Amino acid sequence: MKCGLVAADGAVLHRETRSTPRALPPSGGGGRAVLDALLETVVELSQKAAADGHRVRAVGVVVPGIIDAEQGTVSAENLLWVNTPVRAEIQAALGPDHQVHLAHDVRAGGYAELRQGALRGTTNSLFLPLGTGIAAAMVVDGSLVSGDGYAGELGHTRFVHGEAAELCACGQYGCLETVASAAALARRYGARTGRVVDGAREVLELLAEGDADAAIVWDEALTALIDALVLYTTLVAPTRIAIGGGLVGAGETLLAPLRAGVHERLTFQREPEIVAAELGEEAGCLGAALLAWDRVTVDESGEQTE
């Protein structure tokens, strides 16, 4: 659990990481245990803020799950939450005068990149973290596109065709995520070679050492990513694309061929800058706080800063 205290201007006052209790049986304490840990964190951070002379005005929570913003509930398989009333529980713990904003993790990360990271200054751009999975945060006309929580699933669009298309966890075939996520790189290298590797990191090390199978798996990922970036550019015309997630640790090994491939494919389209995201693993946490502050601005006029 990444958490922190963030001032109205986006300055990070405090940052910490806590362990999330196991939810799943046999050893886990169920969804309630996770929720209790969240509430404890919120209360303790609020007390810490008070001790430091600040007052918590709003709480932002980012969860890898399905958020019902209207009801303030979250469903998340791994946490054993089913329509769990996270907003009401936080307000019961801190008091009803606290704004609570629940958000999608990738969109929150994209919002942080937009406000304080690699997408700063753009009005039409894309945040594309390549991690265990792939989702995207789309910035259009200066705002994040939510699509009622459904938008941005670039990882689940088809970029592998014919017999090479694998079944994705989402039930579709040939999704970008099946070939270009960090998890896919490790799985596909293993499938080719029969050798179990320690994640995408090891595939990248093998690639650097000149391993031919690693090169093939990497090229297939790049081909699909270039297709995806060309498609997004043709449809939404971003001026900048920030690649994030674990894979961007590969640096120019990833970014240089993406730039070259996109440049070569575009004809009439406007070419986007392709850059590394700046905020790393902190993006989601910071974005949650910034989104929560936005609610304070919306709901109260004037007195915004502490």
Added chain:
Amino acid sequence: MKCGLVAADGAVLHRETRSTPRALPPSGGGGRAVLDALLETVVELSQKAAADGHRVRAVGVVVPGIIDAEQGTVSAENLLWVNTPVRAEIQAALGPDHQVHLAHDVRAGGYAELRQGALRGTTNSLFLPLGTGIAAAMVVDGSLVSGDGYAGELGHTRFVHGEAAELCACGQYGCLETVASAAALARRYGARTGRVVDGAREVLELLAEGDADAAIVWDEALTALIDALVLYTTLVAPTRIAIGGGLVGAGETLLAPLRAGVHERLTFQREPEIVAAELGEEAGCLGAALLAWDRVTVDESGEQTE
């Protein structure tokens, strides 16, 4: 040239069609002749409005070309316009107190469908006219997405792969437009059979008569269109998609298989309604007027209606 007089509430007070003078040599009068015909139309319609007791407050012009909204200029190959100062010319003809709004034809049509047609009441939707070419007007969070004029080129995204992919006029291969536009249906039927047909209309007639080649060409178009709608749904999550352009004249022959194909392919995504656009060929003209009225609302407060 489709033109008309539209009240602030979107009511069409007058509608007419005028011929556009030829621009291209040898018989054409160049870009100036087209511009003069446009100015004559604007002045005469303004006079007609006055005779009917109305006053023209704003002019909307929709052109199949590249619009520089800031400079008020248009470049359009077929009209022999190169950075032609359309806004300044109209203001010189009518007086500088007239708002002039230049817009992209498909986005103007989409705006009309959003305000008064098949997309009314939606905040996240798509207008996809299938005509000689294919472009799309994307509605996100209640507004048309422009991407500085570059967005919405769904017709130029790749949905035909491998050896079947044809070179598109845009310079890319396998674009939706190469297989699913009205022009592509006629061209591809001709290429299969060696028989010259009178446009997509004749291909649809042959399809209805059970012609096997027409069925193949039609199925290839449907497959690519279903791919495109699934992709757009996965990425942007529209609640409704309105198909327009000449091909929607095929009615349920087009819409029923699109609905069935999209339904079958979606797994976790929100399924959009797929409907026929309502405003037909008038959409662009009406949209131009509605966009022009919006500028009046933005630039003057209060006194909006006539």
